[in-house]
Amino acid sequence: MQGEVRVTDVVPEAGSEPPPLYEARNVSKRYGNVRALIGVTFHVGCREVVGLLGDNGAGKSTLIRMMSGIVKPDSGEILADGKPVRVESRADSERLGIETIYQDIALVDPMSITRNIFMGREITNRFGFMRHKRMAELAVDVLQSAVHIAGIDHPDAEVGFLSGGQKQAVAIARAVYFKRRILLLDEPTSALSVRETERLLAYVAGLKQENVSSVLVTHNLYHAFMVCDRFVVMSHGQVVFEAAKEETTIEDLTDHVIRT
Numbered sequence: 001m002q003g004e005v006r007v008t009d010v011v012p013e014a015g016s017e018p019p020p021l022y023e024a025r026n027v028s029k030r031y032g033n034v035r036a037l038i039g040v041t042f043h044v045g046c047r048e049v050v051g052l053l054g055d056n057g058a059g060k061s062t063l064i065r066m067m068s069g070i071v072k073p074d075s076g077e078i079l080a081d082g083k084p085v086r087v088e089s090r091a092d093s094e095r096l097g098i099e100t101i102y103q104d105i106a107l108v109d110p111m112s113i114t115r116n117i118f119m120g121r122e123i124t125n126r127f128g129f130m131r132h133k134r135m136a137e138l139a140v141d142v143l144q145s146a147v148h149i150a151g152i153d154h155p156d157a158e159v160g161f162l163s164g165g166q167k168q169a170v171a172i173a174r175a176v177y178f179k180r181r182i183l184l185l186d187e188p189t190s191a192l193s194v195r196e197t198e199r200l201l202a203y204v205a206g207l208k209q210e211n212v213s214s215v216l217v218t219h220n221l222y223h224a225f226m227v228c229d230r231f232v233v234m235s236h237g238q239v240v241f242e243a244a245k246e247e248t249t250i251e252d253l254t255d256h257v258i259r260t
């Protein structure tokens with residue numbers, strides 16, 4: 001009968017969960033003799049904060065860089081919303097709504113805070129001219145929303161004169177402003193004070209309400225436990241443990257991180 005929905009029209013099984021926002025299946029990456037990722041399968045679901053844990057050299061940053069398109073896997077599959085995709089450049093990951101705060105902060109010292117936040121994605125008017133005032137206002141706004149750090153209320157200040165924590169705040173502000181679907185944070189709190197760290201972690205947890213999921217890489221299991229809904233522990237390039245928050249404890253996670 002016309003207009004009737006036939007069973008064969010219904011794409012995957014009715015009632016099934018939506019596919020993850022992002023999924024890496026069986027990905028591997030080698031640097032010469034070093035096997036940084038060995039058959040890693042990892043996903044980020046809707047409205048969740050995933051804690052990516054593991055000792056030094058476990059492969060966490062490599063996985064983060066792969067998700068953000070800077071590192072290309074040697075093998076494996078990447079899917080976004082259940083469909084195979086290629087993520088081979090920053091432009092590719094931006095298109096998927098992935099924003100990254102890298103462990104080694106990538107800021108340009110001789111440029112202002114505002115220029116650093118909007119670098120490569122400047123706001124322009126319809127004639128193609130940059131809207132400096134608008135960008136400066138937004139820079140102040142975003143710096144006050146995620147991590148408010150004393151001394152960086154002036155968006156024209158040169159980044160080269162900022163402290164480590166202040167630079168970190170600018171890097172966070174940049175990712176936060178462009179946040180769309182997934183925020184990747186690789187050791188974001190290493191240069192932050194206790195209060196700034198708490199603000200950032202609360203902010204990350206709050207992003208779920210705006211439909212933004214996050215991946216938090218940290219060596220601080222207390223921070224991870226505070227905000228993450230699920231944990232993935234890596235060791236020597238492999239995923240060695242996975243658990244939802246309600247299935248594990250800080251002690252349990254510590255065991256898995258140090259037992260390598």
Ligand SMILES: Nc1ncnc2c1ncn2[C@@H]1O[C@H](COP(=O)(O)OP(=O)(O)OP(=O)(O)O)[C@@H](O)[C@H]1O
Nearest residue numbers: 031034035036054055056057058059060061062063
């Ligand atoms: N560009 C590179 N060239 C060569 N080897 C690399 C490169 N990047 C990472 N590696 C190696 O890959 C392995 C995984 O490194 P990765 O940076 O992903 O670890 P990590 O889990 O982020 O560690 P950390 O907690 O110390 O930041 C390490 O043995 C590292 O030396």
Ligand SMILES: [Mg+2]
Nearest residue numbers: 060061062103
């Ligand atoms: Mg790292």
